[in-house]
Amino acid sequence: xxxxxxxxxxxxxxxxxxxxxxxxxxxxxxxxxxxxxxxxxxxxxxxxxxxxxxxxxxxxxxxxxxxxxxxxxxxxxxxxxxxxxxxxxxxxxxxxxxxxxxxxxxxxxxxxx
Amino acid sequence: xxxxxxxxxxxxxxxxxxxxxxxxxxxxxxxxxxxxxxxxxxxxxxxxxxxxxxxxxxxxxxxxxxxxxxxxxxxxxxxxxxxxxxxxxxxxxxxxxxxxxxxxxxxxxxxx
Numbered sequence: 001x002x003x004x005x006x007x008x009x010x011x012x013x014x015x016x017x018x019x020x021x022x023x024x025x026x027x028x029x030x031x032x033x034x035x036x037x038x039x040x041x042x043x044x045x046x047x048x049x050x051x052x053x054x055x056x057x058x059x060x061x062x063x064x065x066x067x068x069x070x071x072x073x074x075x076x077x078x079x080x081x082x083x084x085x086x087x088x089x090x091x092x093x094x095x096x097x098x099x100x101x102x103x104x105x106x107x108x109x110x111x112x113x
Numbered sequence: 114x115x116x117x118x119x120x121x122x123x124x125x126x127x128x129x130x131x132x133x134x135x136x137x138x139x140x141x142x143x144x145x146x147x148x149x150x151x152x153x154x155x156x157x158x159x160x161x162x163x164x165x166x167x168x169x170x171x172x173x174x175x176x177x178x179x180x181x182x183x184x185x186x187x188x189x190x191x192x193x194x195x196x197x198x199x200x201x202x203x204x205x206x207x208x209x210x211x212x213x214x215x216x217x218x219x220x221x222x223x224x225x
Contacts, residue, residue, distance in 0.1 A: 032211040043203065043216040044156070051211070089156060098169040099144045099210050103156040 002027050004092050006104025014112055019077045021088055021107045026071065029095030030102075033073050035064060036089045038106075044089060048075070080111045114140055117206050117217035125223045131192040134220045138185050138206030144168075145187040146214060147179060150201040159202075162187050163209075194224045 003026040013019050025033075034049035050057045050064045050073065057064050061080075066073045077084055087106045094100035118137045126132050138145050147159040158171040162181035179189040185206075191198055201221050205214035 034213065036216075043218050045216070046213055049213065091156075093211055094158075094169065096169075097210050099146050099161045099163070099205075099207055099212070099214060100158050100169045100171070101146070101148075101156075101214065102158065103148075105155045 002092075002094055002102045004090060004102045004104040006090050006107060008107060009105065010108045010110070012110045012112065013080055015080060015082060017080055019075075019080050019084070019109055019111075021075045021090065021109075022072065023074070023090035023092075023104050024070075024072050025092040025102070027092065027095055027102075028071065030071075030092040032093040033064070033066060034091050034101070035075050036091065037086045038089065039086045047088075077109075080109075082111050082113050085109055085111045117204060117215050119202075119204055119217040119220050121220060122218065123221050123223075125225065126194050127225050128194055128196060130194050131190060132194060132222060133188055133190045134202055134204075134222075136187045136189075136204035136206075136217055138187070138204075139215055142206035142208050142215075143185055144207045144209055144212075144214075145181060145185065146205045146207075147187070147189050148203045148205065149173075150203055150219070151199075156203070159189065191222075196224050198222065199224045 031052035036044035038044040063076045090104040091101040146161040160170045181187045201219045203219045207214045
């Protein structure tokens with residue numbers, strides 16, 4: 001069945017360090033991979049997404065890489081700041097003409113000042 | 114543009130009751146998806162509606178149902194509530210498949 005595995009489940013880094021979160025998806029037909037950030041008590045907010053026609057996308061301190069062969073994509077945050085502390089979710093779209101997203105289990109990122 | 118809104122924001126029900134949650138998408142968005150978020154199961158897809166038609170359904174029992182109106186507003190209904198239905202119910206709207214989904218603030222449902 002459709003599945004997205006996300007690792008690690010928790011990540012603690014020192015302010016200024018980099019953080020990397022990795023996801024693996026099962027459906028080879030998936031072609032859209034968004035990342036969401038959810039702060040405590042708030043709604044998930046899209047921080048970056050990538051489509052299968054590119055291998056990497058960058059937006060300031062955030063980058064995402066995609067390896068279609070391995071069915072693997074990763075989120076990279078550089079120069080982390082305390083306000084980056086949140087739960088991060090990766091997702092992959094379900095095949096077919098649908099907006100269904102399959103989410104990973106989430107990574108709790110703590111950035112220590 | 115105004116963001117996705119959901120009502121009510123909080124709800125307390127008892128087992129056996131039913132509940133209806135509402136979601137108003139971003140203006141112009143025709144796709145509305147619903148997700149259940151719990152600490153143990155994460156974010157799980159319930160169903161998606163596009164132009165008043167259910168386009169996809171997740172692996173939830175038939176007690177969970179939904180609909181979409183001609184103005185793209187969507188409702189979901191849960192009948193015969195169980196304790197395990199306690200969760201944050203999020204809706205998300207988008208302009209179509211493989212487009213950015215914008216989430217609403219969610220409805221937190223507590224079943225006693």
